[in-house]
Amino acid sequence: MVKPKGLASRLMLAQVLVLVASILTAGLVALFVGPPLFHQHLLESGHSDDSPELVHIEQAYRDASVVSLGVALIIALVCAAAVTWYVTRRLQAPLVVLTDAARELSRGHLATRVPESGSGTELNALGGAFNLMAGQLEQTEDTRRRLLSDLAHELRTPITTLKLCCEGLRDGVTPWDERTDRIMTEQTDRLARLSEDIDDVSRAQEGRMALEKDVVPVGELVWSASQTQREAFTRRGVNLVAEAESAPGVAVFVDRRRMGQVLDNLLGNALRHTPEGGSVRLFARQTSNEVEIVIADTGEGIPPHQLAHVFERFYRGDTARDRDRGGSGIGLTISRAIVDAHGGGLTASSDGSGRGATFTVALPVSPRSPLASSSRPRAEH
Ligand SMILES: Nc1ncnc2c1ncn2[C@@H]1O[C@H](COP(=O)(O)OP(=O)(O)OP(=O)(O)O)[C@@H](O)[C@H]1O
Ligand SMILES: [Mg+2]
CATH class of the missing domain: 3.30.565.10 (Histidine kinase-like ATPase, C-terminal domain)
Incomplete structure (x- = not known):
């Protein structure tokens, strides 16, 4: 299986490709365009085609081209490595923080937030968006938790009353009369209304209420x-x-x-x-x-x-x-x-x-x- 490449290797690869293309172009120009031009200028300046100085000067030109291209290549490679290292470090640190924070969030630690990275507008915006999302998740979870506990509390009274009524009826302690009927109707109505109200309130608070x-x-x-x-x-x-x-x-x-x-x-x-x-x-x-x-x-x-x-x-x-x-x-x-x-x-x-x-x-x-x-x-x- 091919191991996925990291940010640093991708960046370095891209820089090396650009470098190779530049050096190749410069090399080809130095090899095929430079010497004939140089030769032409030497002839025009009075050197004869078979003079020994001409051969010497042209050799010096070729050597100088090779040395300057070689030095330029080495310096460019060192610069590319330095830039790759710097940019990767600047990008990697906040990305690692964001990845860790996202993992924490997925484990249910909804209070997780990321600090401002200072690594550029886009990464700051990403961090801000992450924090906003985490804040909203935390708020929704908090609302859900409170709603459940409030609801459990509210359900307890009618359920207990209904349970007692049913037990009384079953054991023959409570007669089925007008009072029992009223209590049971009231409590079932209350449960029905509660479920409607809860549905309404959660729809409205979460912006799901369709308004005509x-x-x-x-x-x-x-x-x-x-x-x-x-x-x-x-x-x-x-x-x-x-x-x-x-x-x-x-x-x-x-x-x-x-x-x-x-x-x-x-x-x-x-x-x-x-x-x-x-x-x-x-x-x-x-x-x-x-x-x-x-x-x-x-x-x-x-x-x-x-x-x-x-x-x-x-x-x-x-x-x-x-x-x-x-x-x-x-x-x-x-x-x-x-x-x-x-x-x-x-x-x-x-x-x-x-x-x-x-x-x-x-x-x-x-x-x-x-x-x-x-x-x-x-x-x-
Ligand atoms: N006009 C009012 N005068 C005095 N107290 C009020 C008035 N309106 C609301 N309240 C108080 O605010 C509380 C909450 O009102 P709310 O309408 O949310 O609930 P509720 O009337 O008790 O029950 P529900 O509306 O669910 O039947 C009431 O229990 C009451 O104490
Ligand atoms: Mg009311």
């Missing part, structure tokens, strides 16, 4: 979200104030269904955390190059230490945990991922416990929006 974008007037989003939730609000005695005309003529380029899902989540949260008699306001306002859809409630609010965590997967505030076991703490994670996928942002603010909460969806204004180019003043509310 359309130019949609903001007022239409506000109006249809309020229509979907109105009945639930009436049933719970919470006032829903939806201002569909708060940003007239402004449109966004969004997936209507997904954005509906976001507003539904936010209104659902507001309703869940606003006691009877309270109110929730839904409106839009245009800022310089964005439009904001705001959901502001007068409910129980969010304490400052919880505010930073509400968008985390499976995070539930204390009140949500005690009062309502239905929520899995994933609604805001999905909502933020969907808004991010539209190039926007979702933020929360609250003046603290008991002082209401405000969620703001910021979206870029669609260039096809009729009023997008005009600089409208900020709407007053």
Whole structure:
């Protein structure tokens, strides 16, 4: 089997080939073109064809040519070897580092990074690209690990409840009555919703969520979200104030269904955390190059230490945990991922416990929006 050649041998071979070609050309010229020309010049300068000096001078010319070509060949060979050694060393060191790092990465050591090599722009760019790839792999792996542990934690409660119910039924301790039926239905629904939510959140966070974008007037989003939730609000005695005309003529380029899902989540949260008699306001306002859809409630609010965590997967505030076991703490994670996928942002603010909460969806204004180019003043509310 032919052993593959290393970088140094290939480089040296290439240099030797160039050298041989140059020396051959120079030798042939010195042998076949130089002497007749020289001879011609000697004759023109007055030497006769059979003079002994002519033979002597021509011999000297040939000797000088051979010596200078020989010396040039040796010096060129030494230079080629030196250049090969230097270039190979400069290239080999970072390549060895990169190869080792790639091996480490393949063994699962995802924190491996390569230092900047200083061996030229291309190798630095290669190192940078490698580090970027390693960083993304590490992040994906970290997300996967956390997702699995969060998921295992979330699955435990409904599975334990279902298991206890089944055991009770089998042993005849628990009767099959309305209560057992309700518990079992609730827990299976919870499992089903969990699996849907997880699928949604991982799709959105990994950018795999297919968005069917359309130019949609903001007022239409506000109006249809309020229509979907109105009945639930009436049933719970919470006032829903939806201002569909708060940003007239402004449109966004969004997936209507997904954005509906976001507003539904936010209104659902507001309703869940606003006691009877309270109110929730839904409106839009245009800022310089964005439009904001705001959901502001007068409910129980969010304490400052919880505010930073509400968008985390499976995070539930204390009140949500005690009062309502239905929520899995994933609604805001999905909502933020969907808004991010539209190039926007979702933020929360609250003046603290008991002082209401405000969620703001910021979206870029669609260039096809009729009023997008005009600089409208900020709407007053
Ligand atoms: N309007 C709000 N007022 C007060 N707290 C809120 C409000 N919206 C969200 N929260 C807090 O943020 C937490 C996370 O909300 P998120 O929507 O992600 O989960 P959830 O509503 O508990 O469950 P899910 O949405 O999965 O059914 C909630 O548990 C609650 O503590
Ligand atoms: Mg929610």
